Amino acid sequence: xxxxxxxxxxxxxxxxxxxxxxxxxxxxxxxxxxxxxxxxxxxxxxxxxxxxxxxxxxxxxxxxxxxxxxxxxxxxxxxxxxxxxxxxxxxxxxxxxxxxxxxx
Numbered sequence: 001x002x003x004x005x006x007x008x009x010x011x012x013x014x015x016x017x018x019x020x021x022x023x024x025x026x027x028x029x030x031x032x033x034x035x036x037x038x039x040x041x042x043x044x045x046x047x048x049x050x051x052x053x054x055x056x057x058x059x060x061x062x063x064x065x066x067x068x069x070x071x072x073x074x075x076x077x078x079x080x081x082x083x084x085x086x087x088x089x090x091x092x093x094x095x096x097x098x099x100x101x102x103x104x
Contacts, residue, residue, distance in 0.1 A: 015039030
């Protein structure tokens with residue numbers, strides 16, 4: 001299945017913010033590859049969970065990201081890459097926007 005959208009001039013504007021938690025917006029969703037943009041309001045979190053290998057690139061905001069036993073500061077320009085099976089989670093100090101990608 002070909003990807004229909006390959007160019008996103010303003011990725012941050014695609015983020016969806018909701019009072020009840022993150023609402024990931026898929027930019028690409030194929031069996032082989034997924035790319036999504038996620039918005040978190042200040043104080044929201046993604047609970048620590050195990051997942052497949054993934055890359056997270058932060059476009060806006062500040063917070064903390066947990067990967068296994070490490071905690072990283074997140075801010076615009078930071079990239080975190082997790083291996084398959086690694087436990088990861090996030091806490092937003094301010095409104096956060098990030099891009100996440102993973103293989104299928």
